[in-house]
Amino acid sequence: MQVVYLGRGARESGVVPSIDGDGIELLDNNWNDYGYETFFHTACRVNGDVVNLGAIRLLIDDQANSRAYLAGLRENGWDGIFPVLDGNYISVPSEITFYEQLSGQLGADVATQIAEALRDASLLVARGDERAEALVATPGFDKSLQRERGAVKAFVDGWKILENQNIAVLDLGFRFNDVFGDISTLKLKFQSESPLPHDINVLIGPNGSGKSQLLHQMVKDWTSPTREENVGFVSKPNLSQLVVLSYSPFENFPVDLASRSVQDDGAYRYFGFRGRSKPNDSDKLGTIRISQEFPRRNAAEAMISCLRDDQRFRAIRGWAQKVKTVEAVLQTAIDFDFAAVQISPEPAPEAFYTDPFPDAPAVIEIHSADDLKRYIPIPSGRGRQLSPQTISEHMYADAGVAFFRDGQPIELSSGQRLFAYLVINIVGAIRRNSLILVDEPELFLHPTLEIQFIEMLKKILAQFNSKALLATHSVVTVREVPADCVHVFERTDDGLVVKHPPFQTFGGDVQRISSYVFGDSAVSKPFEAWIQAKIEELGSGDALIAALGKEINEELIIQIKAMDRGQW
Known part of the structure; x- marks a missing residue:
């Protein structure tokens, strides 16, 4: 699968690549990171489908402007196909999902070949590549390739995706x-x-x-x-x-x-x-x-x-x-059947869907005396049929999410x-x-x-x-x-x-946890003050127990007797 640079610009990823067949195209962008221009959106096609991989940053040795450098190579006869022969460069995607998607669609071997063509920094450093390690140590790497949190994660753990290793959030x-x-x-x-x-x-x-x-x-x-x-x-x-x-x-x-x-x-x-x-x-x-x-x-x-x-x-x-x-x-x-969001009266229902159009109600209309509310269901079974872009454009977001049961919204x-x-x-x-x-x-x-x-x-x-x-x-x-x-x-x-508590809290006793954390065993509780006043009023704990009759439980009997003896 080819990775190419053709000098075409774009303001976002997920656009249609200009190359024939499957491949990844790096697209120009003039985003500046503290003097470094390394940012490229991508256009990708896999098995005929456009895939939104997100962006990637490419740092070239002794170059602050990667876009200008690649354009210069094109003017001097480079065909734009990666890897760049004899070039010392490294790359880091903006999100770790870049290679997760490629690995899921094409397999780890092909995803690794793409990473090698782009000289992915995470993979090369994990392999001990000295030229990559030298570029990682330059100011441009920290200022540009590691400026975003998603890119930091992609550098730290991206190699594990390519080598099928588990990724864990550490202590x-x-x-x-x-x-x-x-x-x-x-x-x-x-x-x-x-x-x-x-x-x-x-x-x-x-x-x-x-x-x-x-x-x-x-x-x-x-x-x-x-x-x-x-x-x-x-x-x-x-x-x-x-x-x-x-x-x-x-x-x-x-x-x-x-x-x-x-x-x-x-x-x-x-x-x-x-x-x-x-x-x-x-x-x-x-x-x-x-x-x-x-x-x-x-x-x-x-x-x-x-x-x-x-x-x-x-x-x-x-x-x-x-x-x-x-x-x-x-x-x-x-207790609900599906969630839905409220949408405007226009456009027609089919605009919110891709083929095939659903057999179940495409939209739901709720009529009242002076109002008509229109909702589009978002059940899990329709995930690939719905158009998120169209829904976003016509959604009344301030209305929130509605939940339906038996065709009606519930409170x-x-x-x-x-x-x-x-x-x-x-x-x-x-x-x-x-x-x-x-x-x-x-x-x-x-x-x-x-x-x-x-x-x-x-x-x-x-x-x-x-x-x-x-x-x-x-x-x-x-x-x-x-x-x-x-x-x-x-x-x-x-x-x-x-x-940490000196005892196991998982599945533990709530009262014990509360006493340890908040020290409430040493705090007089309102019901205890009431018990003490009643003992003094009636003359004894036994008299209070008798007065309470069937309204008392075993725990309260024990506490009253202990308080009467001054042992609580």
Whole structure:
């Protein structure tokens, strides 16, 4: 399969290649990374189908402008077919899915041949290629080829895709400024020889101990082009993306990367009640504000992202179908047949579909006295028939995602609605090897939905080889996580202490966990004050037990007797 450069430009990947038959064409782009122009969109055809591989960066020895250098070679007779004879260059794709897609469609051998033609840096460094190693050590590699988080991940682990090795998110260390102004270190445990699940780590502790503050610092380190001294990830994390979910009205995470000049804006995603208003002439980025509109809009757009990713990445081995995953997870908490998004009255239904047109209703119309609402179903069985582009163009995103049962939309409780936001947004945004940060997921979830949320998260993380870090007060959540993944924040006279429970929390006793984390065994509870007052009023514990009669349980009898004897 040929890889060629013909001097043609393009503003995005996924366009039709100008070559005959199957192949990959590198397309000119004038994106500048601190003085280096190495960025190329790609056009690819495999077995007659256009495949959106994404972009790639190509660094040539002693050259700051790869595009101009290749154009010069073409003028001097080079036919544009890679490899460039006698040329010392390396490349890194913008996403690790570049070679995952090629490997899935063509096999690992052909994908490796393409990587060799492009002199993929990850593959060559893994093989000990000295010329590639020398280029990796140059300023252009860090300033340009490793500027984006997805490209960092592609360099760290891309060779494993080509050599069929498993990719794992490793244990992570993070240094942070704690609530006392000192430097503390969090050691996240994602790898273990234990059979217990280590996909989720939890931060827990009383208010004011700095859990959310740590998450904010992690986001700042991830999104900042320059690192602060003494704080941040201890070593470069082999992650492709950071996703933040926080539905607290008081949080202040960055909503996007709009203020940064980056190509891979998906390396950081935020979901919550904050977002940007629509840009205008006087405000090019839009004003950040709080609104219930943003969770609805995010969910609708994430649903289309699920559909788009399923179509784009279906050739990747073991690809977890996103729309099907959303359905399966949400149906554990919501009784529905399919999800749908609201669309405009135009165009005709067939415009939203490719062949074959579905036998089931293409669109659903809900009539009321003075209104007509039109919806397009997005069930997992229609994934390849629907047109994500057309749906996006005609979707009323502010209406969110609707759920239908027996042909009619259903009403969700506030907890079910938030659960749906969490699920759809995580699945829509997640890439392979992501880190999901969730701040206080229990805010609007009752205990049953808390457990279902953790169950959902474990399933999604496993499918996308990703990990999660939760800041919480929920002991119900802690009970679902092994003790070495539980990080208890405690303020002491000597500063902040981050420790693990000395007992196994996975499947443990909720009261024991609560007492250890929050010290509530030493805190007088309202019902205990009531018992003490009643003992004094009635004269004895036995008198109180007799007065309560059938309204008392065995545990309360034991506590009353102990309090009466002064042993509680």
